[in-house]
Amino acid sequence: xxxxxxxxxxxxxxxxxxxxxxxxxxxxxxxxxxxxxxxxxxxxxxxxxxxxxxxxxxxxxxxxxxxxxxxxxxxxxxxxxxxxxxxxxxxxxxxxxxxxxxxxxxxxxxxxxxxxxxxxxxxxxxxxxxxxxxxxxxxxxxxxxxxxxxxxxxxxxxxxxxxxxxxxxxxxxxxxxxxxxxxxxxxxxxxxxxxxxxxxxxxxxxxxxxxxxxxxxxxxxxxxxxxxxxxxxxxxxxxxxxxxxxxxxxxxxxxxxxxxxxxxxxxxxxxxxxxxxxxxxxxxxxxxxxxxxxxxxxxxxxxxxxxxxxxxxxxxxxxxxxxxxxxxxxxxxxxxxxxxxxxxxxxxxxxxxxxxxxxxxxxxxxxxxxxxxxxxxxxxxxxxxxxxxxxxxxxxxxxxxxxxxxxxxxxxxxxxxxxxxxxxxxxxxxxxxxxxxxxxxxxxxxxxxxxxxxxxxxxxxxxxxxxxxxxxxxxxxxxxxxxxxxxxxxxxxxxxxxxxxxxxxxxxxxxxxxxxxxxxxxxxxxxxxxxxxxxxxxxxxxxxxxxxxxxxxxxxxxxxxxxxxxxxxxxxxxxxxxxxxxxxxxxxxxxxxxxxxxxxxxxxx
Numbered sequence: 001x002x003x004x005x006x007x008x009x010x011x012x013x014x015x016x017x018x019x020x021x022x023x024x025x026x027x028x029x030x031x032x033x034x035x036x037x038x039x040x041x042x043x044x045x046x047x048x049x050x051x052x053x054x055x056x057x058x059x060x061x062x063x064x065x066x067x068x069x070x071x072x073x074x075x076x077x078x079x080x081x082x083x084x085x086x087x088x089x090x091x092x093x094x095x096x097x098x099x100x101x102x103x104x105x106x107x108x109x110x111x112x113x114x115x116x117x118x119x120x121x122x123x124x125x126x127x128x129x130x131x132x133x134x135x136x137x138x139x140x141x142x143x144x145x146x147x148x149x150x151x152x153x154x155x156x157x158x159x160x161x162x163x164x165x166x167x168x169x170x171x172x173x174x175x176x177x178x179x180x181x182x183x184x185x186x187x188x189x190x191x192x193x194x195x196x197x198x199x200x201x202x203x204x205x206x207x208x209x210x211x212x213x214x215x216x217x218x219x220x221x222x223x224x225x226x227x228x229x230x231x232x233x234x235x236x237x238x239x240x241x242x243x244x245x246x247x248x249x250x251x252x253x254x255x256x257x258x259x260x261x262x263x264x265x266x267x268x269x270x271x272x273x274x275x276x277x278x279x280x281x282x283x284x285x286x287x288x289x290x291x292x293x294x295x296x297x298x299x300x301x302x303x304x305x306x307x308x309x310x311x312x313x314x315x316x317x318x319x320x321x322x323x324x325x326x327x328x329x330x331x332x333x334x335x336x337x338x339x340x341x342x343x344x345x346x347x348x349x350x351x352x353x354x355x356x357x358x359x360x361x362x363x364x365x366x367x368x369x370x371x372x373x374x375x376x377x378x379x380x381x382x383x384x385x386x387x388x389x390x391x392x393x394x395x396x397x398x399x400x401x402x403x404x405x406x407x408x409x410x411x412x413x414x415x416x417x418x419x420x421x422x423x424x425x426x427x428x429x430x431x432x433x434x435x436x437x438x439x440x441x442x443x444x445x446x447x448x449x450x451x452x453x454x455x456x457x458x459x460x461x462x463x464x465x466x467x468x469x470x471x472x473x474x475x476x477x478x479x480x481x482x483x484x485x486x487x488x489x490x491x492x493x494x495x496x497x498x499x500x501x502x503x504x505x506x507x508x509x510x511x512x513x514x515x516x517x518x519x520x521x522x523x524x525x526x527x528x529x530x531x532x533x534x535x536x537x538x539x540x541x542x543x544x545x546x547x548x549x550x551x552x553x554x555x556x557x558x559x560x561x562x563x564x565x566x567x568x569x570x571x572x573x574x575x576x577x578x579x580x581x582x583x584x585x586x587x588x589x590x591x592x593x594x595x596x597x598x599x600x601x602x603x604x605x
């Protein structure tokens with residue numbers, strides 16, 4: 001039956017060599033990536049092996065046939081060396097390639113090459129070489145020398161070691177590299193078994209070597225790994241390099257990315273930051289979960305400086321536990337294998353929320369206190385000097401009144417500065433009854449401004465009576481500062497032309513309600529339907545807050561040309577940030593301002 005296809009051993013061998021050559025040409029564009037250069041060496045050796053053997057089957061001249069047989073042996077010899085080099089580098093062990101043990105392996109290959117070239121002098125590889133045709137082709141028979149057996153043994157051990165490394169990668173990294181590693185590991189089995197069978201002279205035609213023919217299925221599996229499985233786009237070197245950083249042990253969120261910016265690994269802190277499960281997001285783009293700031297990783301791997309492809313920026317992320325937005329400094333650094341080849345990137349998120357908040361607070365305090373205290377102190381001093389010179393002047397009463405008012409403003413400013421100092425310090429979250437806090441703020445406002453109208457409206461119902469209905473776990477002094485300063489600002493800046501009272505006097509209403517979040521559900525059945533926010537609304541009928549005052553606070557930067565009139569709005573902003581609350585300012589119809597404070601409902605944990 002086999003004779004029906006003339007010279008089928010030749011066709012099979014040449015097909016194996018042509019496949020190896022075609023794959024070598026296909027992966028040239030990936031040169032420089034881990035394992036590629038060694039795999040090119042594997043294909044070169046296999047091409048020499050298959051083509052030399054296939055052409056040799058057509059040659060009957062003993063001398064030329066011996067040369068072609070020796071070339072095939074070179075392919076056998078160096079296939080194992082190159083395949084082990086590939087497996088080591090591909091799986092992130094390129095440091096072993098530069099080690100003395102691997103140098104000894106290469107040395108064995110060089111020594112064997114020298115012995116092969118001089119075989120006619122010592123017969124280390126074969127003796128009794130002669131043409132022994134089979135199936136119509138020029139197969140040869142000879143007695144194997146001791147070094148030939150040693151080469152086959154070493155070749156088998158090297159290939160088996162490489163397969164072990166690839167299988168270990170398959171087991172260690174799960175589905176991420178499963179197809180690539182499995183395909184390449186299995187591809188070595190058919191020609192490997194055929195080589196051993198030929199060496200042991202097994203089968204009905206022992207002089208015919210079938211290994212070159214079985215490189216055809218070998219090449220098909222390799223082609224699958226290179227094409228369908230994108231073998232060199234994402235390789236285990238990235239994961240092994242990520243492991244060496246011990247990212248799982250670090251408190252900062254860390255994400256390891258492949259060269260194409262797909263997620264290879266992330267630590268538990270990063271899972272919490274992104275709100276994802278590590279296994280579910282592997283091999284997916286990081287951009288699907290978080291937009292990296294421009295410049296962290298430049299286009300084509302080059303950063304803004306064009307040197308290492310990385311940069312440093314900040315990004316704001318909504319906290320997954322409902323505690324408000326957090327600011328992270330995002331930095332990326334190249335992820336390299338032991339030989340220094342870039343195989344991906346490590347992206348580190350450092351929580352700098354408190355640092356940025358303190359920087360902003362100190363910057364504003366510095367400017368506002370210097371500006372307001374300097375001006376007010378100057379006014380007090382000037383009026384004092386005038387009073388000294390004009391004790392008998394009828395204007396004395398007016399100036400004395402001005403001194404009193406200015407002194408009061410200075411005192412109030414100092415009091416707010418003390419509140420800010422409290423907000424700057426670290427504080428513990430405690431259970432806070434928001435309804436009781438609002439009642440106390442309203443009561444204090446009545447004492448400070450008995451002529452003002454300060455109302456309290458709490459949305460009571462069956463669900464909110466008693467117990468933990470209005471309780472959240474935040475910094476009590478920070479939340480009180482928010483509500484207290486909002487009410488105080490409304491009273492202090494009232495112009496006496498309000499519309500809620502017949503006499504136009506100061507009027508403020510504090511309303512407390514519950515805001516549900518349809519987009520979230522509690523962890524347990526007991527949490528279902530519980531609000532994720534308490535909503536505090538402070539209405540007044542004053543002249544309104546100037547737009548530039550709000551813009552200054554929302555921009556987060558106090559400038560020389562656009563400064564606020566005091567610390568009240570800043571205290572509200574900083575206190576809200578300390579408890580994870582959101583503050584919204586809006587005009588009230590027909591007159592006044594509506595301030596809405598959205599307070600997170602946080603458990604003790």
